[in-house]
Amino acid sequence: MASWKELREKQPNVVKMLTNSFAKDRISHAYLFEGGAGTGKKEAAIQLAKTYFCQHTDGIEPCLTCKDCKRIDSRNHPDVFFVEPDGQSIKIQQIRQLQKEFSYLGLESKKKVYILEHADRMTNQAANSLLKFLEEPGKMTIAVLLTEQVQHILSTIYSRCQVLSFRPLSSMNLLERLKEQNVENRLARLASALTNDMTEALELSESEWFAQARSIVLQLTEELKDRPHQALISIHDKWLSHFKEKDQIDLGLNLLLFWYKDLLLTQIQDEQNIVYLDQRDILERYALQLTKKRISDNMLAILEAKRRLAANTNPQFVMEKLVLRLREG
Numbered sequence: 001m002a003s004w005k006e007l008r009e010k011q012p013n014v015v016k017m018l019t020n021s022f023a024k025d026r027i028s029h030a031y032l033f034e035g036g037a038g039t040g041k042k043e044a045a046i047q048l049a050k051t052y053f054c055q056h057t058d059g060i061e062p063c064l065t066c067k068d069c070k071r072i073d074s075r076n077h078p079d080v081f082f083v084e085p086d087g088q089s090i091k092i093q094q095i096r097q098l099q100k101e102f103s104y105l106g107l108e109s110k111k112k113v114y115i116l117e118h119a120d121r122m123t124n125q126a127a128n129s130l131l132k133f134l135e136e137p138g139k140m141t142i143a144v145l146l147t148e149q150v151q152h153i154l155s156t157i158y159s160r161c162q163v164l165s166f167r168p169l170s171s172m173n174l175l176e177r178l179k180e181q182n183v184e185n186r187l188a189r190l191a192s193a194l195t196n197d198m199t200e201a202l203e204l205s206e207s208e209w210f211a212q213a214r215s216i217v218l219q220l221t222e223e224l225k226d227r228p229h230q231a232l233i234s235i236h237d238k239w240l241s242h243f244k245e246k247d248q249i250d251l252g253l254n255l256l257l258f259w260y261k262d263l264l265l266t267q268i269q270d271e272q273n274i275v276y277l278d279q280r281d282i283l284e285r286y287a288l289q290l291t292k293k294r295i296s297d298n299m300l301a302i303l304e305a306k307r308r309l310a311a312n313t314n315p316q317f318v319m320e321k322l323v324l325r326l327r328e329g
């Protein structure tokens, strides 16, 4: 259960628009909420339904305790409908069923809300059927279409909706959400540093490959510092056999980049943004021994390696050259 106040922290612009519409009694009859997974689209749609039905709102905040609020939360409200893909797509039968429900007057009021998840997965027939429905809405009906793939929404649908874009989660927000999913802190920090996408972050955090990638990178940083001769051997024995594809090597280089960034953060005592927080003791030791200039040079070397890799230079060559630069001095 969320409140507009909580949602506002995550999506200030969207929430401002929606709450203003309620305050001025200018609710749109068709909304399209677009944005990545985990950005709060569904939460906002449910919140909108509650604000619409609740008769005990405090300003725009629904009371969360009345019959309407509770039934919306438990998905049992007779006038709030959820449609999601049946298998791969949302089919025309599902839209027809929805229209049938709407042909009855509201059971308890004339208000109705329907929330269509993954609206981009409507078949063409389903979308065309919905279109007619959007064109002649009952005055008290609100349609909320949700999508992660706005480019796949038919332009005829798009143009009839008020489109609200949900911005990517900040890494702090994402981190919290990963922790709610019981992802280990050390992996959650790393995944949320890599991506803004909740689905992708979860997939990474749950893969054994990713946990191993983290260990290999940490081992390399230790070798570069304390056993420089070993580093080049490890590149051949471990790195290149684990990071095989180009995008995997690029990910590995990003993990390495975070290490040096962490060293800079350690030097300025900005603990909150450190990615390898469980390595704090080692970070502190290294941060004392390396100059800021040296750390920055290492980061530049990694960025250079990423560029060369993107330009299709042989990965083994790129990695060897990088290791030689990182262990200098």
Ligand SMILES: [Zn+2]
Binding pocket: 054, 055, 056, 057, 062, 063, 064, 065, 066, 067, 068, 069, 070
């Ligand atoms: Zn209520």
